[in-house]
Each structure stands twice: as C-alpha cells, then as structure tokens.
Amino acid sequence: SYELTQPPSMSVSPGQTASITCSGDKLGDKYACWYQQKPGQSPVLVIYQDTKRPSGIPERFSGSNSGNTATLTISGTQAMDEADYYCQAWDSSTVVFGGGTKLTVL
Amino acid sequence: QVQLQESGPGLVKPSETLSLTCTVSGGSISSYYWSWIRQPAGKGLEWIGRIYTSGSTNYNPSLKSRVTMSVDTSKNQFSLKLSSVTAADTAVYYCAREKFEDIVGAILNWFDPWGQGTLVTVSS
Numbered sequence: 001s002y003e004l005t006q007p008p009s010m011s012v013s014p015g016q017t018a019s020i021t022c023s024g025d026k027l028g029d030k031y032a033c034w035y036q037q038k039p040g041q042s043p044v045l046v047i048y049q050d051t052k053r054p055s056g057i058p059e060r061f062s063g064s065n066s067g068n069t070a071t072l073t074i075s076g077t078q079a080m081d082e083a084d085y086y087c088q089a090w091d092s093s094t095v096v097f098g099g100g101t102k103l104t105v106l
Numbered sequence: 107q108v109q110l111q112e113s114g115p116g117l118v119k120p121s122e123t124l125s126l127t128c129t130v131s132g133g134s135i136s137s138y139y140w141s142w143i144r145q146p147a148g149k150g151l152e153w154i155g156r157i158y159t160s161g162s163t164n165y166n167p168s169l170k171s172r173v174t175m176s177v178d179t180s181k182n183q184f185s186l187k188l189s190s191v192t193a194a195d196t197a198v199y200y201c202a203r204e205k206f207e208d209i210v211g212a213i214l215n216w217f218d219p220w221g222q223g224t225l226v227t228v229s230s
Contacts, residue, residue: 029212030212030213031209031212031213031214031215033215033216035151035217042200042220042221042222042223043151043200043217043220044218044220045216045217045218045219048205048216048218049214049216054218086150086151088151088216088217090213090214090215093164093167094153094166094167095141095153095166095215096153097150097151097152097153098150099150100150100151
C-alpha cells in the first residue's frame with residue numbers, strides 16, 4: 001500500500017521559515033494537500049492542489065510538490081502556527097494521510 | 107458557510123455496530139462528496155470512506171467489509187455504520203466535505219470543511 005512519510009517532529013524559532021516534508025513514491029505525479037490541527041481541534045485545510053491556499057489562510061503558508069516530495073513552507077513562523085501538520089494524497093482508490101509532523105515554535 | 111456536526115452514541119460495546127450521523131447546515135448536501143475520517147487518540151488520520159449525494163460509495167479497503175454509508179438529502183444528513191467493532195475502533199470520528207475530481211488521470215481531492223469530531227469509545 002502507498003505510504004506518505006513525514007518527520008514526526010520539528011522545531012522552528014519565531015520569525016524563521018519552517019519546511020515540512022512529505023515523501024512518497026512519485027508523489028509529484030499526484031496532487032497533495034496539507035492540514036493543520038491544533039490540540040483538541042479539527043483539522044483545517046491550509047494547502048490544496050499542491051500549491052493553492054484556501055480563503056482565510058495566511059500568505060505565509062505555501063506548498064510545492066515535485067519528484068517524490070511535497071513540502072509545506074511556513075514563512076515568518078508565528079507562535080500560533082504551533083500545531084500538527086498532515087499531508088494527504090490519493091492512491092489506488094483510497095485516501096492516504098501522512099503520519100503527521102508536530103511543529104514546535106520556540 | 108457550510109458547517110458539519112457529528113452525532114451518535116459515545117460508547118459502543120465490542121462486536122456491536124457503531125452508528126453516526128453528520129448534519130450539514132449552511133448549504134445543500136446535494137452535488138458533493140461527503141466523507142468520514144477517524145483519529146485514535148494521539149495518532150494520525152484514517153479515511154473511512156465517502157458517499158456522493160446519489161448514494162454512490164467508496165470505502166477504505168481495510169474497512170470495506172464492515173462499513174456502510176448512506177445519505178438522506180431531505181434532511182441534509184449522511185450516516186456511517188461500522189459493524190463488529192473492537193477496541194481498535196475507539197477514535198474521534200470526523201465528517202467532512204470532500205472535493206473529488208479526476209483531472210486527466212490524476213485524482214484531485216481534499217477535505218474542507220470538517221466537523222468538530224465526536225469521540226466513540228468501544229468498551230463493555
């Protein structure tokens with residue numbers, strides 16, 4: 001079965017850039033999206049169709065997808081961006097989520 | 107703005123059937139895909155399946171034998187039934203609207219918005 005691999009955790013200093021990766025076989029041939037989930041809350045879509053931001057998502061969130069890796073980039077990271085982030089794609093008639101990355105802002 | 111709300115029993119006995127309903131407000135349920143996703147405590151997300159408003163369904167192969175979904179467009183609701191539950195089915199269950207489109211052989215899909223989630227515990 002298809003797998004999406006994310007680093008379990010990463011940390012970033014306020015104001016710096018966080019790049020969260022999501023790896024999968026030929027992921028660049030698929031469409032990827034990203035969700036942010038804060039403790040006790042439902043996931044929120046932050047990037048869809050590899051690079052697009054839904055209405056209301058700050059411009060500091062951006063995405064890319066090429067080769068075997070999709071990347072979520074948060075520029076000028078703020079304390080409010082501390083959360084779990086999940087990538088997601090579609091393969092062989094099923095939805096696949098990455099294992100999630102816990103982003104700590106400190 | 108579309109909002110989703112899950113409802114159903116928070117406690118289900120082992121071997122019984124879990125039943126949840128998602129009510130859609132602020133918009134019509136028609137002409138969209140609707141999905142169920144679950145998340146065990148402290149773990150990641152798992153897609154359970156989707157239903158279109160025509161009643162057409164797709165299920166996660168790992169759960170397919172135990173899952174049934176239905177839709178009631180007159181009530182703006184869709185439902186999930188998961189049979190023969192065990193402790194491994196204990197999780198927060200979310201409903202979500204799904205964008206799903208085949209673009210030149212590549213599937214475009216994402217989930218937005220999500221319901222607030224409901225915790226279902228399987229225990230005797």
